Amino acid sequence: MPITTTIKTLRTSVLKQFWAIVLCLLVALFLVSGLRATPEEAVDVFLCADESLTESARLNAFVIGTTDEHIASLLRTSEGLTTRLYGSTVALQGAIEEHHVLVWTCSAAEAQEYPGRIYSLTLDSSLIPEVAVGYVSGNGTLTLRPEELELISGLGALRIGLPMDSEPVIFREQDGQPYGLDADIVSILAKRLGAEFVWEDCGSWSACVDALQAGDIDGLTFFTPTPQRMEFSVFTIPYWDVPWALAGGEQLPRVRQFADLEGLRVAVVESYSVVEELQENPRIELILVERPEHAFRAILEGDADVYMDSLPLLLGRVREQHLSHLRLSVLYDERGDQVSVGLRRDLDALIPLLDRAILSITAEDRRTISQRWFDPRYEQGLARETVRKWAAMTVFAVLILTAIVVLWLQHLRREIARRRLREKEARFRALHDELTELPNRANIQEQIELALLSHSTAGTKFALMFVDLDGFKAVNDKEGHDAGDELLFAVAQRLKRATRKTDLVARFGGDEFVILVRDVESPEQAQRIGEKFLTRVAQPYTISTSEGSFTAKIGASIGVALFPDHGVTQDDLLRAADDAMYEVKEAGKHGVFLARPEQPRTAE
Numbered sequence: 001m002p003i004t005t006t007i008k009t010l011r012t013s014v015l016k017q018f019w020a021i022v023l024c025l026l027v028a029l030f031l032v033s034g035l036r037a038t039p040e041e042a043v044d045v046f047l048c049a050d051e052s053l054t055e056s057a058r059l060n061a062f063v064i065g066t067t068d069e070h071i072a073s074l075l076r077t078s079e080g081l082t083t084r085l086y087g088s089t090v091a092l093q094g095a096i097e098e099h100h101v102l103v104w105t106c107s108a109a110e111a112q113e114y115p116g117r118i119y120s121l122t123l124d125s126s127l128i129p130e131v132a133v134g135y136v137s138g139n140g141t142l143t144l145r146p147e148e149l150e151l152i153s154g155l156g157a158l159r160i161g162l163p164m165d166s167e168p169v170i171f172r173e174q175d176g177q178p179y180g181l182d183a184d185i186v187s188i189l190a191k192r193l194g195a196e197f198v199w200e201d202c203g204s205w206s207a208c209v210d211a212l213q214a215g216d217i218d219g220l221t222f223f224t225p226t227p228q229r230m231e232f233s234v235f236t237i238p239y240w241d242v243p244w245a246l247a248g249g250e251q252l253p254r255v256r257q258f259a260d261l262e263g264l265r266v267a268v269v270e271s272y273s274v275v276e277e278l279q280e281n282p283r284i285e286l287i288l289v290e291r292p293e294h295a296f297r298a299i300l301e302g303d304a305d306v307y308m309d310s311l312p313l314l315l316g317r318v319r320e321q322h323l324s325h326l327r328l329s330v331l332y333d334e335r336g337d338q339v340s341v342g343l344r345r346d347l348d349a350l351i352p353l354l355d356r357a358i359l360s361i362t363a364e365d366r367r368t369i370s371q372r373w374f375d376p377r378y379e380q381g382l383a384r385e386t387v388r389k390w391a392a393m394t395v396f397a398v399l400i401l402t403a404i405v406v407l408w409l410q411h412l413r414r415e416i417a418r419r420r421l422r423e424k425e426a427r428f429r430a431l432h433d434e435l436t437e438l439p440n441r442a443n444i445q446e447q448i449e450l451a452l453l454s455h456s457t458a459g460t461k462f463a464l465m466f467v468d469l470d471g472f473k474a475v476n477d478k479e480g481h482d483a484g485d486e487l488l489f490a491v492a493q494r495l496k497r498a499t500r501k502t503d504l505v506a507r508f509g510g511d512e513f514v515i516l517v518r519d520v521e522s523p524e525q526a527q528r529i530g531e532k533f534l535t536r537v538a539q540p541y542t543i544s545t546s547e548g549s550f551t552a553k554i555g556a557s558i559g560v561a562l563f564p565d566h567g568v569t570q571d572d573l574l575r576a577a578d579d580a581m582y583e584v585k586e587a588g589k590h591g592v593f594l595a596r597p598e599q600p601r602t603a604e
Helices: 003-035 069-077 089-097 108-113 146-155 181-193 205-214 274-278 292-300 311-320 345-359 363-373 384-431 441-458 472-479 481-498 523-538 570-586
Strands: 042-049 063-066 082-085 103-106 118-124 158-163 197-203 219-223 233-235 240-242 244-248 265-269 285-289 306-310 327-330 337-344 461-470 504-509 512-520 541-545 548-552 555-563 591-594
Touching: 042 069, 042 108, 063 069, 063 089, 069 082, 069 118, 089 274, 146 345, 158 205, 181 197, 181 219, 181 345, 181 363, 197 205, 205 219, 219 233, 233 345, 244 292, 244 311, 265 274, 265 292, 274 285, 285 292, 292 306, 292 311, 306 311, 311 327, 337 345, 384 441, 441 461, 441 504, 441 512, 441 555, 441 570, 461 523, 461 570, 472 481, 472 548, 481 504, 481 512, 481 523, 481 541, 481 548, 512 523, 523 555, 523 591, 555 570, 570 591
Parallel strands: 063 082, 063 103, 158 197, 158 219, 265 285, 265 306, 555 591
Antiparallel strands: 042 103, 042 118, 219 337, 233 337, 240 337, 244 306, 244 327, 461 512, 461 555, 504 512, 541 548
């Protein structure tokens, strides 16, 4: 093909891509402009109520379910109303059928056909405060009427429950003072209202909820309204919104919404508000626990696949329990936990004042609190209004930039992918044995050091097993080096399949292997694991070479050393396992010996 034809073809292709991008971005600009349209100030809202409600039932006694974020914001501006936002119509309908929600928003057409009780409200959308980063912000001031000041002064000090294991939301330091997100929020509320709040330890989260119900404390923070909780508590508007997150083992799949949890065993604290929503899906197996550490124990023992908690609490608990090896997944496609302050029902007169105080918290206050207590790597991004504003301002700049760099980025992505592949291969070769593809000596030594650090911190045991093949040299001498290499590879694969995901098998050199077995409870358990490896190694091998195939049978001498029983350093443990292996050799080979403390080395 002539070069001019090639240039014309390329130019035509580029122009087609350019105008396609222009069209897409113009459509996006149109949608952004449509989204920014201001709704009418007066909005009619229809509420359908369960047929069991009597005519004397008051709306402020129920949680109002809706799937419309704008309607939810409008309802929250109405004094005394509590709303719960559902992610889909299916989720809301399920909650209605299970009687978890007794009042919900419905359209005008649905209201006309609904046989039960109907509420009609006219709400003023101009009262909705500006939302920044998902939270209501105000001007930072609060003026109280004389009767409101009298109400606050007559209450005295309000006892707010402080649950254990809740860092960084709320916790006590060694000086006895409360710290965390909620401590900062309550401090601001106290200043705005001139009220006195005292933090009172109340045990686990479930125990704190029970304490509020029993009247042993006056209120709880980080509390989400549910129909059951509404029976003994009244709630403020939400003051914070945090995403739900999961912790699990290495096999944790990517989870972004509740539907992705189907088929998984999900551990969650029994008193959490999310329990009701998860119970609506029969395909999710819930494991209800009293305390978070019970959930982590269930994961480590194989009784649960994941643990669900709000993101800041989950991060704090993973660090506190020294479980950094667990994988995290954030449910960004689900609406987060919209937490409020909950008070005893007889303190309902204080709720409007607390609502006004929450609305008065400035955006700068919220930024300061967020930066102090939350990990910036997990922030969900800007608020919707902020996104819309920046989208309108930058859409044309993006259009021009995209047209210039689109082709270059395609080339750059291919080059980066090739370089990453080469780097990955180089890292793999540096840390793995070329023949067996197992981790090499340098790799296992690094992993042993990490195991020493994590297990000494957690106060748990791990085992180190030194494996030397019996009879390998005879096969190698008789059948040749190619056959010996094939046999070594087959042994490596058997050992690898016999280990757990958390364990590691490495080739130490020649026909020697080292196995790192984490979280061993006793010497007897380590002995049994070593015997399992011995059984696997001793099974016959069918080896194929260029000259044909033959059956090989070999054994193994395995020495086992435990941390900290037989040493607290890598050299001590390797030496103890090696000495135990030599005892097997002297006793006739093909066996498993457990190391003895300060055991002398009797053979070389």
